[in-house]
Amino acid sequence: MRLQKLSLVVLFFCKSILFSQTSVPNPVKSDFSGTLSFLASDWMEGREPTSKGGFKAADYIASMMELYQLLPYNNSSPSKNNTFFQDFNIKRHAVQSVSLAIDSGNNNTILLSPKSEYKVTPVDKSSKQEAGIVFVGYGLSVSKENYDDYTKISAKDKVVLVLEGYPGYKDTASVGFKKFKKWFPEENNLEETKIQNAIQQGAIAVIFLDVTGNFKPKSTDNYTFDSLENPTSLSIPIFRLSAPATEKILTGTSIQLAETEKKAAQQLKTSSSLLKNKKCNFSIDLKSETFPVRNVIGMIPGKDTSKSIIIGAHYDHLGIKKDSIYNGADDNASGVSGMLALAKNWSASKIKPPYNIVFASWTAEETGLLGSEYFVQHLDLNQQKILLCVNMDMISRSAPEDTKQRILSIGTQKEDENLRKIAAAGNQNLQNPFELDLWETNGHTGSDYASFTTKGIPIMTFFSGFHADYHSPRDQAVKVDLNKEKDILSIVNSSVLQFIETHSTTK
Ligand SMILES: [Zn+2]
Known part of the structure; x- marks a missing residue:
């Protein structure tokens, strides 16, 4: 009886160390500012999915995943694939x-x-x-x-x-x-x-x-x-x-x-x-013409490899139009650099998470969420349960009416009270909490989260506000708000940790 009690205490103690805030450090600015700038540089030519710039961006993201020692992810059999690329065609x-x-x-x-x-x-x-x-x-x-x-x-x-x-x-x-x-x-x-x-x-x-x-x-x-x-x-x-x-x-x-x-x-x-x-x-x-494109997907395998949590952000943007490069710094080099910063810290922590943590970068979001739709289409949900998908799309700017630059919108499905609580708690841990706009994504299709909700997969989607440079050549790296992105990534990180903690205890 005592022993049982003791082991329970020890177990609980271990777990709280494993998934407390400090187990995976929150990203700091230098964890993502460089990747953001490079993805939004003219070398990437606006990252149009079928263009040279799009493929350069995919190569760069894959190289960072390799640097951070992620394993390539294969939808149907995780870690049995030797490339970070999920290749497919669009028309x-x-x-x-x-x-x-x-x-x-x-x-x-x-x-x-x-x-x-x-x-x-x-x-x-x-x-x-x-x-x-x-x-x-x-x-x-x-x-x-x-x-x-x-x-x-x-x-x-x-x-x-x-x-x-x-x-x-x-x-x-x-x-x-x-x-x-x-x-x-x-x-x-x-x-x-x-x-x-x-x-x-x-x-x-x-x-x-x-x-x-x-x-x-x-x-x-x-x-x-x-x-x-x-x-x-x-x-x-x-x-x-x-x-x-x-x-x-x-x-x-x-x-x-x-x-x-x-x-x-x-x-x-x-x-x-x-x-x-x-x-x-x-x-x-x-x-109609057919073009090859690619998603880029890496993972940290969990103890239970049949379950996954996805942290994702689309890397594509609008390319070059009328000789102007659409660099898409906020949309969505910010989200991708955030995803990579989280990958870096999760990998460096050497923690074996209870479930796979999948780090995904989808293509062709701008033309209809095609990369995430393809990804979801090719999941074998009987073999691979997706517990949660966190989507980050535009997390480094503020709307003009947000004069203090402290509004953050987080979307969840209507029925996900728990996820909303987790997000709010993460926000309260910040030194300077955001004014949260918690909204329901039901019926909305504004970003890649929609590819997951149609399959009944729980989601959280992060967005920092519409600005006047949205979908214009002015969406450039010099204008991003690194402090805002840093704080958003803290909420994402603590939400994932907290989700794992509540998921493993409520099950
Ligand atoms: Zn976007």
Whole structure:
């Protein structure tokens, strides 16, 4: 009995030494300032993923991982790979031409102009289709409110017309507003919800209608975008119409948008209907090319190699445009240099962590989170459990309104109260704590954390604020705030240590 007690005490003591704040020292400025400057130097040519500068950056990151004695990480069998590179291909698509027309029969066709009447978000293949059209109101299915725009209508193989907003969004006194506002507190995930609904219902394209007149399309000429070679998620083309174009295509139908919105706001009634005798014709012609790119991934193996904690940051940026180098010092040489500084200290501590600590640098974040998506796609989650992914994206600047340069935003999933507590505790350990903006990432896709949340992996994402140099050639190393980054890295470090401690004791 005594002995047991004693061993418990000893165990607890050992553990608290292992994972106390001092077990892995927090990075100091010299641990990351040099790597940040070099990654953001002109030698890296803006680190565009497919360019020479992108590959130079990857080589440099790998060389630092080697210097810090990390092991190469292989998704399916950790440490059985002898390179830090995870190579894969992306496709770059250039939109050659698009067309969108509504055919009402009897040679009555409305051809809309891509220069002034709509904007298209294409998918990764050329397509040419003709399909029936259904109007699906707001395109929402909210079972908890007994509201479903899709109950009375089939959208299978159809093009769906969808309104912006939700029932009552324009009228704060309406029944609709009171019911629905809580489901869509921040409207930026609303559109994605509608697209996913349409895909689930079997629609082949979405056309968003504009009733406010706020949307002004610009020409789609020379539009390019990237995708993975083999994307796993299904997507469909999205068209956004201007208000005049919206009016044009609804002429001659029984759909009255003002009436529809009123009915939805006041009586929560849906007005979905099939547009009889109308067809939608659209075509998107792409020219696609394939390019090799690479993620860079190292690890410190844990006692239990079937579980991992990831500390990651994308290394790519925008490259060279019109003879200007986009150095991307804050976005995201700051995050990568922070990841490498943590790798350095974890490795130097000689601690064998209970789980693998994976240090990841993803590519092609700027063009759609492609590197992290590929990484996640190729995880064998049955063999390899990811306990936590910490993402750092832009951690060295402050927003202009943050006059004291002490605001830090940390995103977690809605349900992760524990992670929020851990972050807040880490902040309180600082000499000069940040003003924390703890936000929920649910429905957001602003950085690589989103590739993990879609697989249900817990995340923490660190971001120090939008500044006027964001995505401009002015985002340079001379402007970064090394003190701010240092303090952020202390919170990241203590969060990982604390997470390990609580994870091993609550299990
Ligand atoms: Zn970024």
